[in-house]
Amino acid sequence: xxxxxxxxxxxxxxxxxxxxxxxxxxxxxxxxxxxxxxxxxxxxxxxxxxxxxxxxxxxxxxxxxxxxxxxxxxxxxxxxxxxxxxxxxxxxxxxxxxxxxxxxxxxxxxxxxxxxxxxxxxxxxxxxxxxxxxxxxxxxxxxxxxxxxxxxxxxxxxxxxxxxxxxxxxxxxxxxxxxxxxxxxxxxxxxxxxxxxxxxxxxxxxxxxxxxxxxxxxxxxxxxxxxxxxxxxxxxxxxxxxxxxxxxxxxxxxxxxxxxxxxxxxxxxxxxxxxxxxxxxxxxxxxxxxxxxxxxxxxxx
Amino acid sequence: xxxxxxxxxxxxxxxxxxxxxxxxxxxxxxxxxxxxxxxxxxxxxxxxxxxxxxxxxxxxxxxxxxxxxxxxxxxxxxxxxxxxxxxxxxxxxxxxxxxxxxxxxxxxxxxxxxxxxxxxxxxxxxxxxxxxxxxxxxxxxxxxxxxxxxxxxxxxxxxxxxxxxxxxxxxxxxxxxxxxxxxxxxxxxxxxxxxxxxxxxxxxxxxxxxxxxxxxxxxxxxxxxxxxxxxxxxxxxxxxxxxxxxxxxxxxxxxxxxxxxxxxxxxxxxxxxxxxxxxxxxx
Numbered sequence: 001x002x003x004x005x006x007x008x009x010x011x012x013x014x015x016x017x018x019x020x021x022x023x024x025x026x027x028x029x030x031x032x033x034x035x036x037x038x039x040x041x042x043x044x045x046x047x048x049x050x051x052x053x054x055x056x057x058x059x060x061x062x063x064x065x066x067x068x069x070x071x072x073x074x075x076x077x078x079x080x081x082x083x084x085x086x087x088x089x090x091x092x093x094x095x096x097x098x099x100x101x102x103x104x105x106x107x108x109x110x111x112x113x114x115x116x117x118x119x120x121x122x123x124x125x126x127x128x129x130x131x132x133x134x135x136x137x138x139x140x141x142x143x144x145x146x147x148x149x150x151x152x153x154x155x156x157x158x159x160x161x162x163x164x165x166x167x168x169x170x171x172x173x174x175x176x177x178x179x180x181x182x183x184x185x186x187x188x189x190x191x192x193x194x195x196x197x198x199x200x201x202x203x204x205x206x207x208x209x210x211x212x213x214x215x216x217x218x219x220x221x222x223x224x225x226x227x228x229x230x231x232x233x234x235x236x237x238x239x240x241x242x243x244x245x246x247x248x249x250x251x252x253x254x255x256x257x258x259x260x261x262x263x264x265x266x267x268x269x270x271x272x273x274x275x276x277x278x279x280x281x282x283x284x285x286x287x288x289x290x291x292x293x294x295x296x297x298x299x300x301x
Numbered sequence: 302x303x304x305x306x307x308x309x310x311x312x313x314x315x316x317x318x319x320x321x322x323x324x325x326x327x328x329x330x331x332x333x334x335x336x337x338x339x340x341x342x343x344x345x346x347x348x349x350x351x352x353x354x355x356x357x358x359x360x361x362x363x364x365x366x367x368x369x370x371x372x373x374x375x376x377x378x379x380x381x382x383x384x385x386x387x388x389x390x391x392x393x394x395x396x397x398x399x400x401x402x403x404x405x406x407x408x409x410x411x412x413x414x415x416x417x418x419x420x421x422x423x424x425x426x427x428x429x430x431x432x433x434x435x436x437x438x439x440x441x442x443x444x445x446x447x448x449x450x451x452x453x454x455x456x457x458x459x460x461x462x463x464x465x466x467x468x469x470x471x472x473x474x475x476x477x478x479x480x481x482x483x484x485x486x487x488x489x490x491x492x493x494x495x496x497x498x499x500x501x502x503x504x505x506x507x508x509x510x511x512x513x514x515x516x517x518x519x520x521x522x523x524x525x526x527x528x529x530x531x532x533x534x535x536x537x538x539x540x541x542x543x544x545x546x547x548x549x550x551x552x553x554x555x556x557x558x559x560x561x562x563x564x565x566x567x568x569x570x571x572x573x574x575x576x577x578x579x580x581x582x583x584x
Contacts, residue, residue, distance in 0.1 A: 048419045051583040069423040073318035077419050083412030085337070092336030097420050100329035102319035140416060144318075 001026055001179055002047060002148060006056035009042050009203075016042040018203040019056070024181045024196075026147065029174045031194030031211070032183035035290055039203040040183040041079070044152055048077055060148055072101040072144030078137035078151045086126025090117055090136050093125060098143050111139040116165070130157025138166070148179040155189055167193045187286035191215075201290045217289070223253045223261055226274035233270045240264055250274070326421065326430035334404065334434055344442050347396045348449065354389030355450035358382070359457035366461040377463035378544070381472060384454040385447075385479050385541040391512060393446065394534060397483040398507040401435050401490030406500045414584055424579040428495055432572060435491050436484045443483030447476045471543035474557075478540035478564070485533055485564050486511060492571025495579055521551045530555035536563035 002024040009017040017039040024030045034040050045051045047058050049066030058064065060075055068074050084093060094108045112121045115135040120128070125136065134154055141149055151170075155163055170193055174180045184190060190197060190211065197214050199207040207214055227233050230251055234244045242255040253261060258277045265272050334340050362379050373379075405428075408414040421427045451472065455464035465472050490507050497503040511534060518529035529535050539545075539560040548554055 045415070045583075048415075049422050050415055050418055052581075066422045069321035069426070070318065070420065071422050072420050075419070077416075079415055079419075080412055083415055085333075085407060085411050085413050087338065088333070088336045092332060096329045096332040096336070097416070099332060100326050100417075100421050102322060102325045137416075140420075 001061055002150075002181060003059045004043065004047070004056070005058070007043065007046060007053050007058060008055040009039075009046055009051060010054045016203055017046070017200075020200065020203065020205055021056075022198045022205060022208040024179055024198070026179040027174055027177050028195040029170050029180045029182060029193055030196040030198060031190035032181055032198050032200075033187060033190060033286065033290075034183075034185065034200040034206075036185055037202075038185075038200045038290075040185075040200065041152055042203075043200070044077070044079060044150055044181075044183060047150065048075065048079070070101045072097065072103065072146060074144070074146055075148045075150065076141030076144060076146040077149070078134070078141050078154055080152065081130060081133035081137040081154075081157070084125045084133065084136065087124060089122050089124055090128070090139075091121040093136065094140060094143065097140055101144055103143055107143060111142045114142060115139040131159055131162050134158055134166075135162070138169070146178075148181070149173055150181045150183075152183045153185070154182065155184065155186070187283045199286070199290065206289060214289075221254070221257070222278045223256065223258050224274065224276050224278065225251045225253060225261060225265075225272060227251070227265070227270055227272050229270050232268060233265055236264050236268045236270070237261065321423070323426060323430065326426055327433050330404070330430045330434040334438065340400075343396065343400055344438070347393055348442060348446050351389040351393050351446045352449045352453055354386045354392075355384050355454040356457060358386040359384075359454035362463070363457050363461055366463065374461075374463070377458070377461075377465075380455065380458050380463055380465045381475055381541065381543050383458065384451040384472075385475060387538075389450065390479065390482060390537070391534065393443075393483055394486040394511050395508060397439050397443075397487040398490035398493075398511055399504055401439070401487030402494035402503045402507055403490075403500075404431050404435055405491055405494030406498060406503050409494075409498045410500050418584045424584075425576045428491075428572070428576055428579050432488060432491060432568075435487045439484035439487040440480065444480040446483065447479035450479070451476050465543075469543075475541035475543070478537055478561075481564055482533070482537045485568055488568035489533070489571055492568060492575045495575035496571070520553070523553050526553040530559060531563055533564055533567050536560035540564075 004020055004022050007017055007020045008015070020039070020043065032040055032043070042051065046053050047060065047065065048071075049064065065071065065075060090112065091108060094111065095105060098105065098108050109118070109121075112118050115138050117132065117135055117139065120132065125133065128136065134157055138151070138154065141151070154166060158166060170180050170182060174195075182190075182194060194211055197207060197209060197211050198205070199214070207217075225233065226249060230246060234246060234251055237244050237251070237253055237256065240256060240260070242253050242261075245252040256264075258275050262272070262275055362383055366374065408417055417427065418424060451467060455467075458464040467473065467476065489511070490503070493507050493510075494503045497506060515529060515532040515534050518525045518532075520526050520529070530539070536555065537560075539555040540557065545554045546552065
């Protein structure tokens, strides 16, 4: 379990994370979502004790991670797959990490096989594709068989087969009762992997709830209606319990289906020119909810 | 999305974490150092180069010997100096400092330090483990180089009956100081690497401190000469010189014990703040 309580992190004058609180529970894959620059990586670094919080506290299974003298048995983490020494073989990279934590050499072979790099173990990491480096980083995270796992954008650079494999891996790790915390800036990725979501923007918490609840917030249907008698129809729809936004050339209706609206119009003898249902996707829900929280919006100054 | 994964969640029985042993950190750093191809190449080439410069220095005196005065031939004061030529040992200082620095700054440069620190949150122990491996590797290499350059140079000079014996106290001191020069410089590089963390800035600073700064002092002003004695290269130079005239106005040679102390204190005084700072800074 990861608990973040009132976390604030400033670098110089810039606030990267601002009074952030959330809990990541075991047995689930929890997605950590936010636009680029939202503070996801900073939060993960503070959880790992790499950066000290400016204010607030972070604990992993009840204690600050930095109080451990060795880390791999407590948290397995992949922050950035590119952060390796290209001159070493995959095997040597993992062997050094394993040895530093008193983990036997046999485990290196096991995790290499588990991530599908058994044949590439002797090759130098410098020649690896990004997808292979992601697999190597995941292997390193698995070395200590830890109860808590964190991955920062693990899908980047992976081929479709790798993406399927990694989704399955995360879900089975969670099924084993582990805490799996997975950051991404892609909502679509979470749709297939996560049970819970922590959504942040500009360093602040936007949502921390089950994926379903988050999705329901954004995927409510909206029906647009064009009619020459908007006032009459709006009154009838409101009376039937719908919420109606009046635009110059149409009504936007929430809370009633197209069939129900059509029936109401018929009953009230209102002429309809258009009746259309719009369903927002999870991706659009995410865009809508995080709008205004992005650090760098395209085209904005 | 199925919910079966949630009901299957159960507390897992996990093996207890093994104890945190410092020797494991040293072994891990050993693996890191020797898993880079550049390590054996660098050590091998540095050894050959330094011994080669000693052989060339000895060969020059061997060739010129017939033209020396009778007194120079009898005293052959050049013999010990030929074993430890400046060009060879200044290069060794630079190579040792660079490799010592790289064991730290290459981790910062690549970002590997974050993976390393997440695996070993005890940052001070990590720096100490690097120091142990750096000191061990360079002491062995330094001893090989010092004994090698002494043996080769004196073997050449023995052809003119102008060799000095390794059992001579001055020779022993010179060999010991030359063997220690490499680990001292490697640890200076490591300490600078922990403090500065940036590859180019660390290497420039190490080069300046070890090679450029010592040449900026003047030997005939007392305060300047005494500052220069604090330089590792100058301390080493004193320890490999078998005889110096007594001090007099305008001439202030360093004392032997002080020169040993200078070699010992440089790594310590750099690594102490490095250890303290490693705990405080964000990685």
